[in-house]
Amino acid sequence: MRTRAAKRYQRRFFLTMVAYVAVLFASVTAINQYEPTGLPLVILSVLPALPVIACLVVMGFYLIEETDEFVRQRIVSAMMFGTGVVLSIATVLGFLQYGKVIGNVDVFWAFPIWCMSWGFAQCWLTWRDSRAGGNA
Amino acid sequence: MNNRLRVLRAERKWSQQHLAELLEVSRQSVNAIETGRYDPSLPLAFRISDVFDLPIEAIFTNPSKENA
Numbered sequence: 611m612r613t614r615a616a617k618r619y620q621r622r623f624f625l626t627m628v629a630y631v632a633v634l635f636a637s638v639t640a641i642n643q644y645e646p647t648g649l650p651l652v653i654l655s656v657l658p659a660l661p662v663i664a665c666l667v668v669m670g671f672y673l674i675e676e677t678d679e680f681v682r683q684r685i686v687s688a689m690m691f692g693t694g695v696v697l698s699i700a701t702v703l704g705f706l707q708y709g710k711v712i713g714n715v716d717v718f719w720a721f722p723i724w725c726m727s728w729g730f731a732q733c734w735l736t737w738r739d740s741r742a743g744g745n746a
Numbered sequence: 747m748n749n750r751l752r753v754l755r756a757e758r759k760w761s762q763q764h765l766a767e768l769l770e771v772s773r774q775s776v777n778a779i780e781t782g783r784y785d786p787s788l789p790l791a792f793r794i795s796d797v798f799d800l801p802i803e804a805i806f807t808n809p810s811k812e813n814a
Contacts (some may be wrong), residue, residue, distance in 0.1 A: 656796050739778065742781050
């Protein structure tokens, strides 16, 4: 059973993702069509990042609003796992770049990788808890 | 921290879901506390104490004291 905070989070997360897709589509279309330079190009390039930042804020609110301390602890653990994965990948890639083994890496992948790692950890913790069982 | 939550719940013929609703937490939380995978905070321990109408020390016990 999802908590009220979790339901609110899902709704907000969905809205930020819809906004992300819409803004990304509009931004890419505008850049390709009008080929702006200077400040307009900077603004159009940054725009798709805003819904992603909003998504992080939504996640922060979820942590604040979640009243179930066990659920909150599990979310924080899963987020920490995601952070560890991203930092590990960034460190390895950074040294590979330093050694000129690889070229540039698109850093915007950090957020999707963090989300995927978090999701994986959350699924694993849920599976582990369901295995721990107990009568309902 | 050891606890007698499962025993006390069984005595009252409550399901984990029912206890979770009384405590305003998820069933996962009740299960995690019962199986000793999670130690509740002091406010939640007091809520548990209120729900069972027992002092905290009648529900939660210090394992190091038990072994001594």
